[in-house]
Amino acid sequence: MDSHTTLCLLVVALGLLPHGEAILGGQEAEPHSRPYMASIQVQEGEAMKHECGGFVVAPQWVMTAVHCMPTGANGRKVVLGLHSLSQPEDTQQVFDILELHNHPDYSNRNHENDIALIKLDRPFNASEAVRAVEFLRAGGVNPDTDATVDTAGWGSVDNLGSRPDTLHELQVEVVSARRCARGDYFGSKFTGNMMCAHRLCTPPACTLPFRTMDTCDGDSGGPLLYGGVVVGITSNGGKKCGQLKKPGIYTIISHYTQWIDSKLLATPSST
Incomplete structure (x- = not known):
């Protein structure tokens, strides 16, 4: 949920915090080693502030979570090619949001169908620091229980909201769906x-x-x-980060291939 000097990708709320997860227990990523990463930023005074993550899936498209912008873009911008949130970098590209497509069946109760697509105001300029990433489609094999997976973000490093300046990354392990659906974990909210x-x-x-x-x-x-x-989009977790029985929850992307294609292929990208 709603994502770091050495940190633990923290887990936010199934309760739920409006803007997603952070990283607790990982480490700083090598600059621009994850060129698909996106920072969704909101105006705060005269500056822009990181609010949520996302990742590039096509020349003009970024995938993210609905609960990052449930009521619309509202002037937010998307920044690609960055490592530091505060330092100027020649690699950075800043975009307005031309279109925001939140999944129509998203549920605020448990963050079911927490998947959204952002169409940027123009295609990005491909470089070593900005590049799309492959995502799993229908028919693909998702990781089994105990499989090692990895994630990254600029999210909080503690439950006090302390944020890192640079991108952090972390390896985690898949927890069985049966366990996460137990009453002492997430119960019926887990689908x-x-x-x-x-x-x-x-x-x-x-x-x-x-x-x-x-x-x-x-x-x-x-x-x-x-x-x-x-294979997944960082979605939600516990009311506090780092709880044993509140693992991070991720939307399974391969379940949404038809909906994704209906948006990515519906209209040609601008030139």
């Missing part, structure tokens, strides 16, 4: 369109009160990758 993942937290990566390495506030909308292919 077949979701997978959950975290990793037990060991010092010095993270210390009490954090029990797990996971995603948190600010990481929402970012990618969960398996073998370099995006």
Whole structure:
């Protein structure tokens, strides 16, 4: 849910915080080693502030989570090719949001169908720092229980909302769907369109009160990758990050191939 000097991808709310997950227990990513990463930013005073993550899936398209912008773009911008949120970088490209497509069956109650597509105001300029990533389609194989997956974001590093300046990344492990659907985990709020993942937290990566390495506030909308292919979208988790029985929850992308294609292929990209 709604995502870092050494941190634990924190987990946000099924309760739920409006803007997604963060990273607790990971480490800073090599600059521009994840050229598909996007920062969705909102105006705060005279500056722009990172709010949610996303990832590039086509020359003019970014995938993210509905709960990042449930009521529309409202002047937000998308920044590609960045590592630091505060330092100027020649690699950065800034875009207005031309179209926002939130899944029509999104549920605010449990973040079911938490998948959205952003059409940028123009295609990006491909470079070593900006490039689309492959995502799993219908018929593809999703990771099994205990499989190692990885994620990244600029989200909170603790439950006080402390945010990193640079992109952080983390490896986590898939938790069984049966466990996440138990009453002491997420119960009926966890559905077949979701997978959950975290990793037990060991010092010095993270210390009490954090029990797990996971995603948190600010990481929402970012990618969960398996073998370099995006299989999930960071969606939600517990009311506090790093709880043992509240792993991060991720929308399973391959369940939405038809809807994704209906948007990406509906209209030609601008030239």
